[in-house]
Amino acid sequence: MNYLQFVKSNKYLLLFGFLCVFLGNLGQTFFISLFNKDLITNLLLEKDNLSLVYSVATLISGFTLFFVGAKIDDIPVKKFTTFVVIGLVIACIIFANSTNLWMLFIAYLGIRLCGQGLMTHIAVTTLMRYIPNHRGKAVSLALQGMGAGEIVLPIMAVHLLLNYGHTSSWHLYALVSSLLMFPFMMWCLHKAKLKPIERDTKGVEDVSNNTDWSRKQVMADWRFWFILPAIIAPAFLITGIFFHQTLLVDSKGWEIEWLSITLATYGVIHVVGALITGPLVDVSHPRKFLRWYLLPLILGVACLWYGQSDWWLLAFMILAGTTVAANGPVVNSFYAEVFGSTHLGAIRALVSAVMIISTGIAPYLFSLFDDINSFLAFAFAYGAVCIVLIQKKILAEKT
Numbered sequence: 001m002n003y004l005q006f007v008k009s010n011k012y013l014l015l016f017g018f019l020c021v022f023l024g025n026l027g028q029t030f031f032i033s034l035f036n037k038d039l040i041t042n043l044l045l046e047k048d049n050l051s052l053v054y055s056v057a058t059l060i061s062g063f064t065l066f067f068v069g070a071k072i073d074d075i076p077v078k079k080f081t082t083f084v085v086i087g088l089v090i091a092c093i094i095f096a097n098s099t100n101l102w103m104l105f106i107a108y109l110g111i112r113l114c115g116q117g118l119m120t121h122i123a124v125t126t127l128m129r130y131i132p133n134h135r136g137k138a139v140s141l142a143l144q145g146m147g148a149g150e151i152v153l154p155i156m157a158v159h160l161l162l163n164y165g166h167t168s169s170w171h172l173y174a175l176v177s178s179l180l181m182f183p184f185m186m187w188c189l190h191k192a193k194l195k196p197i198e199r200d201t202k203g204v205e206d207v208s209n210n211t212d213w214s215r216k217q218v219m220a221d222w223r224f225w226f227i228l229p230a231i232i233a234p235a236f237l238i239t240g241i242f243f244h245q246t247l248l249v250d251s252k253g254w255e256i257e258w259l260s261i262t263l264a265t266y267g268v269i270h271v272v273g274a275l276i277t278g279p280l281v282d283v284s285h286p287r288k289f290l291r292w293y294l295l296p297l298i299l300g301v302a303c304l305w306y307g308q309s310d311w312w313l314l315a316f317m318i319l320a321g322t323t324v325a326a327n328g329p330v331v332n333s334f335y336a337e338v339f340g341s342t343h344l345g346a347i348r349a350l351v352s353a354v355m356i357i358s359t360g361i362a363p364y365l366f367s368l369f370d371d372i373n374s375f376l377a378f379a380f381a382y383g384a385v386c387i388v389l390i391q392k393k394i395l396a397e398k399t
Contacts, residue, residue, distance in 0.1 A: 003275070006137050013130060014141050016188035020081070020123035021145030023181050025153055026092065026173055027115020028146070029239045029359065030263060032108075034157050037246055038166045043100070051243070051367040053101055057108035058360025062353045065117045069349025070215070077126050078189050084122065085185070088114035089178045096170030117356050120146075124328070125345045128336045130194060135336050136286075136329045140278025143328040147274065150267025154260045212340025215347050230386040232355040233294055234327050237301065237379045238320060240362035244372070251372045254310045266317035266324075273325025286334040291390055293330055297323035298383035305376040 007014060025031055032054075040050055072080050091110025098104040123145070127138040160169040218224050241248070249259050281289060300319030303312045332348075339347050369375040 012188045012192040017123035017127045017142030018145040019185045020119045021142055022149050024115045024119030025149030027111040030242045031153050033243045051363045053105050054108055055360045055364035057105050058112045059357050061109055061113035062356035066353035069121050070346035072125055073345040084114050084118045085182045089174045092170050092174035096167045124332050125348055135333045136278040136281035139332045140274040140329040143274050144271050147267045147271035151264045154263045158260050212342035214343050215350055218347055227390050230390040231331055232358045233386045234324050235355045236358040236362050239359040240366040243363040248372050258310050262314050262317040266321040269318050269321030270325045273322050277326045278329040281329045281333045286330045289330040293326040294383055294387055301380045
């Protein structure tokens with residue numbers, strides 16, 4: 001089935017997934033960090049204090065996701081989505097009106113949990129569960145919402161920030177989320193006419209009778225922990241770099257307008273790369289791609305590390321975008337094909353929780369390095385070690 005036929009057959013569910021991911025961009029580091037300079041100035045904060053608050057909020061959101069994310073296996077998608085959007089809107093309003101570190105902490109917690117964590121979790125889990133035969137295509141199309149956000153949102157955010165300020169910008173994001181995005185998402189779910197999925201609960205924990213993994217079984221297998229650093233690597237490394245992107249640009253003597261252009265390029269590569277990767281994953285096994293998908297990102301970090309011309313920033317965005325484009329279809333198809341779909345929400349919540357915890361650690365960890373080049377050297381070394389580890393053993397079946 002080609003893309004056109006596939007989209008026509010599943011248009012409403014795919015659009016729902018796209019909208020969820022697009023809305024979740026409000027909680028992504030590339031977007032939130034655009035407001036760092038204003039927050040530091042307006043709240044008279046130190047850079048390290050802002051990084052620490054962001055990191056702690058993200059860590060707590062990761063632990064929360066571990067428990068809340070698993071509920072999507074039991075709660076209807078429409079109801080689960082409603083709760084998450086309400087939480088995201090409230091967090092946006094608090095962020096808009098933050099006057100101290102405590103308000104900022106609560107806002108970060110809500111935006112990271114409901115935005116980055118749960119909105120993408122809803123989209124990917126729902127699509128993989130209801131479109132099992134074309135998971136690669138489904139996930140790659142839904143994750144275009146992130147690519148679209150990376151193209152549109154930085155330019156829009158910079159424009160709104162310069163002309164209307166931080167507070168008005170985030171009030172607008174809350175308004176659009178609640179009055180435009182949410183009703184459209186509910187309409188898509190209504191048109192998709194999702195039917196409850198029957199689950200055979202007999203012998204769920206019996207390995208001999210059930211081929212689907214439970215979260216407990218996944219956590220007990222040492223091979224999972226061996227590949228986990230490579231799975232979370234794009235989120236961990238790119239979050240650390242993007243959170244300090246304005247400082248990086250200043251240290252290199254580059255212009256922030258150039259940063260917004262290269263971020264848009266990153267988004268384009270993300271979109272195009274995912275569209276190419278999705279069908280390839282469907283006709284092959286994601287394990288083959290998992291071994292090498294980090295290589296472009298590592299090369300991109302090397303470009304930032306050694307490069308002085310602003311064109312090296314563009315090279316990084318292209319290479320990093322290539323890895324991120326492959327990440328969605330490859331990793332999420334890997335979950336479904338290896339672990340099965342019975343406990344997919346719980347297993348994705350586990351990995352997403354670890355990933356979000358890593359993105360909470362990254363901004364503060366990277367701020368502890370003496371200079372930009374030191375943390376880029378660390379990022380390069382981490383990625384290289386991940387590639388070596390993942391060559392050793394990849395999960396194939398239960399032991």
